[in-house]
Amino acid sequence: xxxxxxxxxxxxxxxxxxxxxxxxxxxxxxxxxxxxxxxxxxxxxxxxxxxxxxxxxxxxxxxxxxxxxxxxxxxxxxxxxxxxxxxxxxxxxxxxxxxxxxxxxxxxxxxxxxxxxxxxxxxxxxxxxxxxxxxxxxxxxxxxxxxxxxxxxxxxxxxxxxxxxxxxxxxxxxxxxxxxxxxxxxxxxxxxxxxxxxxxxxxxxxxxxxxxxxxxxxxxxxxxxxxxxxxxxxxxxxxxxxxxxxxxxxxxxxxxxxxxxxxxxxxxxxxxxxxxxxxxxxxxxxxxxxxxxxxxxxxxxxxxxxxxxxxxxxxxxxxxxxxxxxxxxxxxxxxxxxxxxxxxxxxxxxxxxxxxxxxxxxxxxxxxxxxxxxxxxxxxxxxxxxxxxxxxxxxxxxxxxxxxxxxxxxxxxxxxxx
Numbered sequence: 217x218x219x220x221x222x223x224x225x226x227x228x229x230x231x232x233x234x235x236x237x238x239x240x241x242x243x244x245x246x247x248x249x250x251x252x253x254x255x256x257x258x259x260x261x262x263x264x265x266x267x268x269x270x271x272x273x274x275x276x277x278x279x280x281x282x283x284x285x286x287x288x289x290x291x292x293x294x295x296x297x298x299x300x301x302x303x304x305x306x307x308x309x310x311x312x313x314x315x316x317x318x319x320x321x322x323x324x325x326x327x328x329x330x331x332x333x334x335x336x337x338x339x340x341x342x343x344x345x346x347x348x349x350x351x352x353x354x355x356x357x358x359x360x361x362x363x364x365x366x367x368x369x370x371x372x373x374x375x376x377x378x379x380x381x382x383x384x385x386x387x388x389x390x391x392x393x394x395x396x397x398x399x400x401x402x403x404x405x406x407x408x409x410x411x412x413x414x415x416x417x418x419x420x421x422x423x424x425x426x427x428x429x430x431x432x433x434x435x436x437x438x439x440x441x442x443x444x445x446x447x448x449x450x451x452x453x454x455x456x457x458x459x460x461x462x463x464x465x466x467x468x469x470x471x472x473x474x475x476x477x478x479x480x481x482x483x484x485x486x487x488x489x490x491x492x493x494x495x496x497x498x499x500x501x502x503x504x505x506x507x508x509x510x511x512x513x514x515x516x517x518x519x520x521x522x523x524x525x526x527x528x529x530x531x532x533x534x535x536x537x538x539x540x541x542x543x544x545x546x547x548x549x550x551x552x553x554x555x556x557x558x559x560x561x562x563x564x565x566x567x568x569x570x571x572x573x574x575x576x577x578x579x580x581x582x583x584x585x586x587x588x589x590x591x592x593x594x595x596x597x598x599x600x601x602x603x604x605x606x607x608x609x610x611x612x613x614x615x616x617x618x619x620x621x622x623x624x625x626x627x628x629x630x631x632x633x634x
Contacts, residue, residue, distance in 0.1 A: 217247045217248070217303050217304065217598075217601065218247070218248045218250075218301070218302045218303045218304075219243055219247050219248065219249050219250070219302065219303065219304050219305075219306060219601070220249075220250045220251075220252060220291070220302040220304070220305045220306065221236065221239070221240055221243075221249060221250070221251045221252070221253075221306050221308065222252045222253070222269075222287050222291075222305065222306070222307040222308065222311060222316065223236040223251070223252075223253050223307075223308040223309065223311065224253060224254050224255070224269075224271065224279070224280075224283045224309070224311055225253060225254060225255045225256070226240060226251055226253045226255070226256040226257070226259060227255065227256070227257040227258055228257070228258045228495060229493075229495045230439070230440065230468070230518070231322070231440070231518070232308055232309055232322040234518060235308065235320075235322065235379075235403055235518070236308045237258060237259060238404065238406070238590040238593070239308075239590070239593065239594055239597060240259060240264065241259065241260075241590075242590055242591060242593075242594035243594055243597070243598075244260075244263040244264050248265075249263070249264045249265070250264065250265040250266070250267060250302070251264050251265070251266050251267065252267045252269050252287055252290065252291070253266070253267075253268075253269055254268070254269050254270070254271045254273075254283055267290060269283060269286045269287050269290060270282070270286050271283040271286055275352040275355075275356075276352050276353060276356045277352055277355040277356035277359055280311070280356055280359060280360060281359065283311055284311055284363070287311060288315060291305065291315045292315060295315075303601070303605060304317050304318060304601045304604060304605070305317050305318070306318040306319075306320070306597075306601075307319045307320070308320050308322070309321065309322060310325070310360060310363045310364050310367055316374060317374060317375065317601075317604050318374065318375045318376075318377065318597075318600060318601065318604065319367060319374055319375070319376050319377065320377040320378070320379070320401075321364070321367075321368070321376065321377070321378050321379075321383070321387075321515075322379060322515055322516070323515050324364075324378075324383055324386040324387055324390065324515060325357060325360040325361040325363075325364045326361050326364060326365070326386075326390040326391075327386045327389075327390065327513060328357060328361075328444075328513060329357050329358065329361045331444075331512065331513055332354070332357060336512060337443055337444045337512055337513065338443060340443070340471050340474045346471070346474075365391070368387055368390075368391045368394060368395055368398075369391050369394055370394050371393075371394050371397070372394075373607070375399060375600050375603065375604050376395075376397070376398050376399065377398070377399045377400070377401050377597075377600065378398055378399075378400055378401075378515070379400070379401065379402055379403050379515055379516040379537055380400065380402060380515055380516050380537025380538070380540055381400060381537070381540050382515075382535060382536075382537050382539070382540070383400075383515045383516070383537055384398050384400055399600060401593060401596045401597060401600070402516065402537070402538075402540065402541075402588060402593070403516050403518055403521065403538075403588075403593065404521070404588050404589050404590035404591075404592060404593040405518070405521040405522055405524075405525045405585050405588055405589070405590070406522075406525075406590060407525055407585065407586060407589055409498055410497075410498050410501065410522045410523075410525035410526045410585075411498075411525065411526065411527075412526060412527030412578070412582055414498050414499070414501065414502035414526065415502045415527075417502070418498070418499040418502040418503060419502050419503050422499050422500065422502065422503040423503050426465075426489050428463055428489075428503070431461075432461045432462070432463055433459065433461065433462045433463070433505050433506075433568045434462075434463045434464075434465060434503060434504045434505050434506075435450070435454070435462060435463070435464045435465070435504065435505070435506050435507075435508050435564065436464075436465045436467070436500055436501065436503075436504035436506070436507050436508070436523070436528070437450050437464065437465070437466050437467070437468075437507075437508055437509060438466075438467040438468050438497060438500070438507075438509075438519040438523075439467075439468045439509070439517075439519050440468050440469045440470060441470070442466075442468070442470035442471065442475060443512075444511065444512050444513055444514075445509065445510075445511045445512075445514065446509065446510035446511045446512060446533070446554050446555075447466065447470065447475060448475075448478060449510040449554055449555055449556075449557050449560055450464065450508050450510060450560070451464075451475065451478055451479050451482055451484060451488070452482065452557035452560075453508075453510075453557045453558075453560040453561040453564060454482070454484045454487065454488070454561075455482035455483060455484050456557060456558065456561040457561055457564060457565060458565075459565075459568065460487075462487060462564075462568065463487055463488075463489060464484075464487060464488045464489065465489050465491055465500055465503070465504060466488060466489065466490050466491060467491040467494065467497060467500050468491075468493070469493055472490045475490075476488075476490070497519070497522060498522075498526065501522065501523055501526035501528055502526065504528060505528070505567075505568065505574060506528065506529055506530075506531065506564060506567050506568065506574070507519070507520070507523035507528045507529070507530045507531070507532075508530075508531045508532075508560070508564065509523075509530065509531070509532040509533070509536065510531070510532065510533050510551055510554040510555075510560055511532065511533050511535065511536050511554060512533070512535070512554050512555075513535060514533070514535065514536040514537060514538070515537045516536070516537035516538050517532065517536045517537060517538040518538075520532055520536060520538035520539075520541070521538050521541065521585055521588060523581075524541065524547070524548070524581035524582065524584055524585040525581075525582060525585035525586075526582075527578040527579065527581065527582045528578055528581065529548060529549070529567050529573075529574050529577035529578050529581060530542065530548040530549070530581060531548070531549045531550075531551065531560065531563050531564065531567070532548065532549075532550065532551065533550070533551045533554040534550045534551065534552065535554070541584050541585075541588065542584075546577070546580055547577060547580035547581045547583070547584050548577065548581055549563045549566075549567070549577075551563070
């Protein structure tokens with residue numbers, strides 16, 4: 217099968233780019249994969265064909281516009297001049313709206329816009345730089361919500377994929393019956409990379425790096441968009457704990473100065489370690505005892521699945537998409553209200569005071585994660601491709617019938633010619 221994947225970035229660091237990288241690596245084992253992206257890292261380029269899409273990187277709203285326009289023009293030109301034909305064109309986001317067969321959305325922009333308008337999610341905006349970032353973000357969010365509406369706001373022959381049950385409910389809430397046909401394929405996790413066995417290799421060395429003793433309890437929070445993902449609530453809960461030895465690792469990108477000041481106001485600054493941006497998150501899971509993620513809105517939450525695969529008990533919000541994986545009190549703990557710092561502190565205390573509960577919950581979390589590998593995600597994605605190509609109307613300017621029978625993918629049935 218000849219597959220084109222469109223994504224602004226493809227790498228193994230975080231977010232949709234990480235999901236795309238995992239998918240590309242598996243699809244290219246048995247299929248001809250072309251990747252249209254502005255950046256690509258950590259992918260064996262001998263196994264794929266890469267098309268560089270010109271785009272600016274900042275500000276955020278302009279990066280979105282330039283990639284959207286550039287990717288659409290390039291695909292149109294390739295098709296018009298018959299330089300390249302594909303069986304499936306798959307956009308991993310609303311970044312190439314007019315020429316795709318499959319679109320995977322990793323965020324409901326309309327829901328994010330609603331939460332920001334009602335100030336449920338509020339970014340720091342005191343300094344001039346913060347105000348400029350807020351303005352850039354607001355322009356981007358409105359633009360992305362508009363494009364999202366073009367894709368999801370009406371019935372479409374495109375296959376539209378989201379990553380969780382809660383995310384599909386949000387699309388139905390905003391777009392009604394037009395969103396009923398959305399397909400759910402939850403994100404996976406690298407079970408070898410994120411593994412409880414990492415504790416043997418990284419736990420002591422990483423703790424030594426940051427001056428944390430073996431006996432000190434360690435909480436971990438990871439991700440960008442710290443406002444949306446609930447870091448203020450974690451800092452608030454930390455201030456309520458009666459254990460002065462509890463440390464908090466904060467991994468990811470955010471306004472460290474602002475949250476450092478917040479921690480000072482809560483008198484817990486010396487207990488928080490802000491980790492420089494790293495792609496070696498498995499080392500930090502290995503060094504931690506509990507993963508905390510009281511997000512206000514999270515379509516999935518790769519870090520939740522990674523923490524579970526690493527054998528950590530997870531405390532997260534019921535609104536997180538990856539909460540679909542959690543049975544409250546069995547393989548994790550769910551918060552009814554992410555902003556309830558007293559409840560969060562109580563759940564942290566429950567786990568820190570009971571080593572056997574932490575161990576049992578972590579083991580069950582790992583068992584759950586083992587059912588959600590990236591191979592499973594790739595297989596489900598191939599099923600969607602086959603469904604598209606089996607439609608009588610699927611042959612078009614953008615989709616061509618393969619010239620030879622494609623290989624199978626990990627036991628998945630062969631492509632059916634339309």
